[in-house]
Amino acid sequence: MLSTLTSFTSFTPFKNDRGALRRDALASLVVFLVALPLCVGVAVASGVPAELGLITGIVGGLVVGALPGSTFQVSGPAAGLTVLVFEAVKEFGLGALGVIVLATGVLQLALGALRFGRWFRAISVAVVQGMLAGIGLVLVLGQLYTMAGARQPGSGLAKIAGLPGLVADAVTDRGRLTACAVGVGTIAVLVLWRRLPAKARLVPAPLVAVAAATAVTAAAGLDIAHVEVKGLTDAIQPPGLNDLTSLGSVTVLGTVLAFTLIASAESLFSAAAVDRMHQGPRTHYDKELLAQGVGNTVCGALGALPMTAVIVRSAANVQAGAKTSLSRVLHGVWLLIFAVALPAAIGVIPLAALAGVLVHAGCKLVPVKEIGPLWREHRGEALVLAATAIAIVTTSMFEGVVLGLLLAVVKTAWEVSHVHVETHELTGGRLVVTITGNATFLRLPRLLETLEALPQNRPVELDLSEVRHLDHACRTALEGWAAQRGEVGVREPRLISAGRG
Numbered sequence: 268m269l270s271t272l273t274s275f276t277s278f279t280p281f282k283n284d285r286g287a288l289r290r291d292a293l294a295s296l297v298v299f300l301v302a303l304p305l306c307v308g309v310a311v312a313s314g315v316p317a318e319l320g321l322i323t324g325i326v327g328g329l330v331v332g333a334l335p336g337s338t339f340q341v342s343g344p345a346a347g348l349t350v351l352v353f354e355a356v357k358e359f360g361l362g363a364l365g366v367i368v369l370a371t372g373v374l375q376l377a378l379g380a381l382r383f384g385r386w387f388r389a390i391s392v393a394v395v396q397g398m399l400a401g402i403g404l405v406l407v408l409g410q411l412y413t414m415a416g417a418r419q420p421g422s423g424l425a426k427i428a429g430l431p432g433l434v435a436d437a438v439t440d441r442g443r444l445t446a447c448a449v450g451v452g453t454i455a456v457l458v459l460w461r462r463l464p465a466k467a468r469l470v471p472a473p474l475v476a477v478a479a480a481t482a483v484t485a486a487a488g489l490d491i492a493h494v495e496v497k498g499l500t501d502a503i504q505p506p507g508l509n510d511l512t513s514l515g516s517v518t519v520l521g522t523v524l525a526f527t528l529i530a531s532a533e534s535l536f537s538a539a540a541v542d543r544m545h546q547g548p549r550t551h552y553d554k555e556l557l558a559q560g561v562g563n564t565v566c567g568a569l570g571a572l573p574m575t576a577v578i579v580r581s582a583a584n585v586q587a588g589a590k591t592s593l594s595r596v597l598h599g600v601w602l603l604i605f606a607v608a609l610p611a612a613i614g615v616i617p618l619a620a621l622a623g624v625l626v627h628a629g630c631k632l633v634p635v636k637e638i639g640p641l642w643r644e645h646r647g648e649a650l651v652l653a654a655t656a657i658a659i660v661t662t663s664m665f666e667g668v669v670l671g672l673l674l675a676v677v678k679t680a681w682e683v684s685h686v687h688v689e690t691h692e693l694t695g696g697r698l699v700v701t702i703t704g705n706a707t708f709l710r711l712p713r714l715l716e717t718l719e720a721l722p723q724n725r726p727v728e729l730d731l732s733e734v735r736h737l738d739h740a741c742r743t744a745l746e747g748w749a750a751q752r753g754e755v756g757v758r759e760p761r762l763i764s765a766g767r768g
Contacts, residue, residue: 408660
């Protein structure tokens with residue numbers, strides 16, 4: 268642990284190379300243009316002031332960007348945590364958000380110092396995909412209401428049930444129909460932008476979509492809701508002593524654990540994906556978890572949104588030709604300059620445009636293309652994915668993730684506990700029952716059914732020599748079955764015979 272912390276604090280991220288500096292500066296501008304609308308959009312969708320999203324983006328650049336772990340991935344507020352943040356703010360209040368994020372950062376620091384970073388890679392991919400799919404579905408459902416200028420219901424089921432009424436209101440109400448048109452137009456730009464020539468696509472699609480929607484709204488004088496702006500310094504609200512006492516609540520601690528699990532898993536899975544995009548230094552997972560912990564601790568102290576490493580911004584950084592960590596630090600500088608010098612520019616952005624950006628982002632979180640092949644090749648994994656996503660939509664984020672993890676463990680235990688039972692007849696009418704594989708309680712019903720179906724008047728020899736694992740439940744059940752048969756002979760390390768003479 269000490270060696271991890273020492274190397275963590277002695278990191279020098281930048282190279283003295285003019286060519287690399289130029290590429291990093293250009294890449295940082297691209298990342299800044301991608302991050303700007305997403306930071307604002309995630310904050311608004313989370314039910315907090317827009318400036319808090321910018322603060323998290325700034326900390327992700329200036330603080331996390333300068334720390335070791337991953338060279339190219341970029342951190343900031345993520346769509347994957349939007350639903351959880353919204354629920355936390357609604358239940359505990361905005362003041363408690365800083366405490367929750369601060370506790371998340373401290374817990375990540377502890378996990379990173381204890382070298383737990385690598386173990387997050389052991390989380391079932393199906394659970395992570397199901398988690399992201401559930402988040403995406405809830406995000407899409409919620410932002411459809413925002414796009415229509417309506418108040419979104421509290422639960423996922425209520426959002427689904429309210430869709431027919433939302434559509435009817437949008438069609439009959441001119442104001443809501445106008446807002447929907449702006450949102451749908453934003454989504455159309457995002458979808459069509461990928462089909463343009465590569466030179467045109469140098470400008471990030473989210474920036475173009477939001478800028479176009481803002482320009483059209485202003486030029487046409489459309490009367491729709493815009494982002495509310497308070498100012499960067501006014502938005503910073505460090506948690507007070509009264510807020511810290513909320514950590515004594517079991518519900519709040521459960522939310523902290525959910526934040527930690529989801530933020531850490533998303534960051535480290537993002538790191539694995541980013542590593543496949545370049546030939547540079549690989550991610551050190553423990554150091555990256557420490558870096559995320561530092562970032563969330565700072566964000567919590569400022570009362571801002573939680574952060575994760577974000578694949579969209581990270582991919583933009585790699586594709587823009589970044590050479591060192593300087594690019595992600597500079598993107599934080601540009602965000603800071605924008606937030607300080609041009610805060611009023613945020614206030615002209617229509618909420619419907621940001622909702623459109625997040626609807627598009629939410630759809631991308633649902634792994635539609637992977638579901639078919641996953642169902643054909645690994646049906647159990649597909650079921651875990653679907654169950655996790657459905658549970659998140661119908662209950663809550665924390666309960667859905669816990670259910671997914673439990674299902675993944677049960678599925679693995681079921682697949683590992685393969686037991687094969689063969690019965691052979693020897694001369695004199697003696698039966699030999701050979702059991703091979705891993706005999707666990709999950710396979711006990713089938714095992715006992717096979718043994719109980721044997722003829723009662725025949726001597727039986729039970730051969731356990733090929734059993735790789737025999738748990739306590741199976742051993743107890745086999746000994747009980749043998750005792751019911753009559754005489755019992757036990758030869759260590761196996762139960763060898765049972766039968767009536």
